[in-house]
Amino acid sequence: MSISVNTNDLVSVSVGGSIAHPGFPGLPAEPYRLAADGRPFLLPAWGGIVYNVSVGDSAFGWAADCIHPGVSIRGGDDAKNRGLNIFACLGNTAMVMTGRAQGAKGIVTGKSGRFSEQVIVHFPKSVRKDMSVGDQIVVRSKGTGMVVEGHPEIALKGLSPELFEALPKRVTDGRLEIGVVATIPAHLVGAGAGLTSEGGSLHMQSTDREAIREAGLDQLRLGDLVAFENTDSRYNHGYLRGAMSIGVVGQTDGPRAGYGPGVTVIMTAAKGELGCYSAPGTNIKTLLGLED
Template identity: 40%
Template sequence: MIKTNKDKLVIQSVQGKISSPAAGNNPYRIDREGLAHILPATGGICYNVKIGDSCMKWVGDHIEPGVSIKSDNAADNNALVLLACIGNEAKVITGNAKGAKGFVTGMHGGIDHTLIYFKDRDLENMAIGDTILVKAYGQGLAIEGYEDVKCMNIDPNLFDKLNIKETSDGIIEVPVVTEIPAYLMGSGVGSTTAFSGDYDIMTGDKRANEKFGINELKFGDLVLLKDSDNTNGRQYLEGSVSIGVIVHSDCIKSGHGPGVTVIMSSKTSKIKGIIDDKANIGNYLGIL
């Protein structure tokens, strides 16, 4: 079994409020063909968009499954999206759903939302402005004997459930639903760190969407990003490998598409993907 330093990691509180969808004076979103649309987008409570659903079918832009939270204080929110990790326990601490528990499913850069799964009955009792506390646990996670593999953004208890295997020649095998070439990675490339937020798989090329299984992607799916280095910022690097989780929906804008929050990265090919159509955090967390 893969050994980590999880017993040395700090569990720390961060929190935010359910964030309302927002619109500017110009309500239109411009698609890849230059056409204007009025569509649902980020924020709020999405009642019918969930982990395990297709991330490609929705009439919307950057749709976030479940509940989107944010702190009103910029520095506090920076800490929330930096320290919260996929799989962390989240608890409602105000409002009619007080006491309900869920878990973090991803972080969305740019809008800087933290995304959280809750059961349907709890969603019905929530309202915009309710406060949710997250037990942040995972940043600093490391695999013993693999200093060239950097882990990030994942709860160590979820990490243990991914059925990661170590080969005799020192390769880490991780289940993924598909592999994505670096040339399809778009919005977010060049960010200074992958420890916060996400970046997008571009979906403007319909043949590539079919070839690489992008049309079949679901919220919560694990994917492998080839030649994509996320160890210190996001860049192309031949031979590098990253593993990430699909966190938001497809988009209509050029250079955008399903968002990926990275959970592992190596500048070398120490990580290998094993294709498994059940490689989804919903399966590992027991909600699918």
């Protein structure tokens, strides 16, 4: 059965930003943060150009706090940055406009930051080594306003037509089902709950490692497709029985309570209209043909 979207109705428009410098809030509290057990720690965090962590790598085990794989970009001011966060869609093409890597092309793979501050873009490692903080990157955004024909109750968020087309999917008894690597139980939903679902990320909790293993989440990789059970992300992220959200693992685990791997939600529905099925190995690195 064909599953189509309103591709011909969508507007493609440029949004852009520059490579964001990693930062810390001011003293006296920083640069140290607190782990779940109260330990102060100092580790690399989100932002900048990450040379050795990419989509497809493990979401766990790094000496880092919620690292973004590849390159993180941010708009010039808060209003422009919100436009970048909302209109950039996973699977959109990005191009470097300045610096030694000018002309190189990448792919949007996530949205993150504490309050939706950054968009994550994959570039091959050979390109990353020629990039600099402050380089300008333009994203050819397309996907905002997309709907699944015959399934108007499913909200799509930050999802490009190209990625939607590549997703493993099927319709069962009128319900759209997406192939995922794992399902995150509602009690493991962490940071991001209660915040806007337009841009940004929703984290899973990972302090209880046994619970993570029991749920089959301990082997997640950056770029994996996952489902959040009983989670409604139409407007804000929150608990609702029967709801489901589908997303892409966009950033790594971290030591802080509530900040396990971050997930960029790409679709959601409130009353059982959206489902999932097991599809091991489903990762956007393969779906989008991302180069190492």
